[in-house]
Amino acid sequence: MAAQTTHMAEPLVRIARREAAPLSRKIAVRAAAILLALVVDALFIFFVTGLNPINVYVVMWGGTFSTTVRFSWAMRDLATLLCIGIALAPAFKMRFWNIGAEGQVLVGGLATALIMVYFGNSLPAPALFVAMVVGSLAAGALWGFVPAWFKSRWNTNETLFTLMMNYVATSIVACATNIMRGQASSLGTLNKATKAGWLPILFGQRYTINIIVVLALTFAMYAYLKYSKHGYEIAVVGESENTARYAGINVRRVMVRTMIISGAICGLTGFLIVAGKDQTISTTSAGGNGFTAIIVAWLAKFNTFYMALISFLLVFLERGASEIASAYSLNEYAADIITGIILFFILGSEFFINYRLIWRGHHKEVKGE
């Protein structure tokens, strides 16, 4: 009894960090989170619309899997989202919050579009494609370089800087499309007659090249982060800048270099969107993917293969929700709610992977008696 009274001050529940949870636990916790989120979404669907949630989910499944065309659309969207996620991975691993992917994609797309329009008829196709790729990489890299340079010199807050750069990019794109469209009400398809600068159709599918490029990047970025010297430097800078300095790593250079890479890949995504998907450019070309990709990159803990999985989940939800919208004459914003709820649950579930709760009286004695 005496022992119990001394334990009275112990809190009801304590939290302790869990060192390296086993893979089985990680999978179980995440699966449980998604399942719970789907239950919450089902309740939401039922109480708001009165529809049978099971039927709704079946329709949702059809959004991606019902026809090959739908599936290829889903793959196209997956490629876009994943490509931006890949671009963000090195920056986030360095703990550099690049919230500016949206803008970096836009300027990359704009560079591509400008080259398509103004050199589409004068350059031969291979040179044109090279120019488009180089232009998009350079534009994206510039957009990544600016905040990184200021961060490396004066420690300027990069989260807010990159966020603001998005809007600078948006208004530049608005201005450029305004000039390009002339008197027309909208820009329309670029080089519609000549198809100059359009990525060719491979294997009977329009988006094959996009998918192949992103697949290659998935492997390349994984290897870059895991096996290259650069990747190691990024990891050390991300863990502790002081440690990196002590180890003789030039933190400033790593920071600027990594952001140039990050921005350049975002720019390349812009190229893929303009040349391989839309064949036009507008202020909404990135379509919020720049922000969604931040969530993708973070949840995947910078592992590009997990990113592919999470991107697929999100694209599946998005397409499914627009399918629900047309089938039940609801609206597409349902996708945002469903996605939001699932993200909340996945984000929250990380806690149960990284920490464990120790309830009062249930803790194991660590020290030997």
Add this chain to the structure above:
Amino acid sequence: MSSLIAWIMRAIPFGTIIMYGAMGETITEKSGNLNLGVPGIMYLGGFAGFASAYFYENNVANPNPVLSVIIALVCALVASALGGLIYAFLTISLRANQNVTGLALTTFGMGVANFFGVFILDGATYSAAPIANKAFAAKIPVLSQMGVLGQTVFSYGFLAYAAIVLAIVLHWFFNCTRAGLNLRAVGENPATADAAGINVTKYKYLATCIGAAICGVGGLYYVLDYNQGIWATTGQIEALGWLALALVIFTTWKPLNAIWGAYLFGILYWLYQFLPSLLGITVSSAMTDLVQMVPYVVTILVLIAVSMRRKKEDQPPAHLGLAYFREER
């Protein structure tokens, strides 16, 4: 002259929207939480305020304007505080990453507002709450008739003046009250604050939820006053939310600066429309697109200047964006 007056009369209500957003976010950030969910929260507040006023007007025989103001305000405050609570629970209790959670909240808030908004629209392109709008946008009776001064200073709805009062109250709160100083301590160094006996979790929760509620008033003001009480499925609140985040940086986390900063942003935002007519020149529409980046460029310049000058009192809260785990000190 008349276009200058029109410019000011456009800039001040615009500034008021982002001033609420910025003040709410300042409270949140003072506790060390960087909530990127401001656009989503403003959507939640704006929609809840509009929807409640709309239903009240359409279901009551003789709707009372004062009551409709109270109902709309309470609903907006509660809805946006709930949005803040989601963020607070995930980032403070479950220690999720702040940036990612905030962005998810933006997606969610926009989704909720627009999804239910479509039900209210019910096929129409917009729906309106005229009585609430009239009450929210009511000018000061006598003073607003006093010529130019009346037009530019006294012709706004009561929330525009409430924002100024709130900014002064917040300044006093942050600098002269124990709770305000404690809150700042939490944002600067939660470990020290914890050791000094401040309940870090409580302060963070309260700051995030109250901050979110104030952000929500910005959304409410947008819909029921600035936008003439009209709800349409629009993306403009999102842009305003990001602008509010920019304003927080611009003010260097000081509520008093938010007063003039917000109006300056309003002036800059409407620059593209009023400056050409004021100077008597015509500007191509492509140039007006370009001019719209000015508020963001100004914010970037302020951000750079603040980081270069390294003045202690202009810096963001030292622990901004970082979670605090007592066990990991």
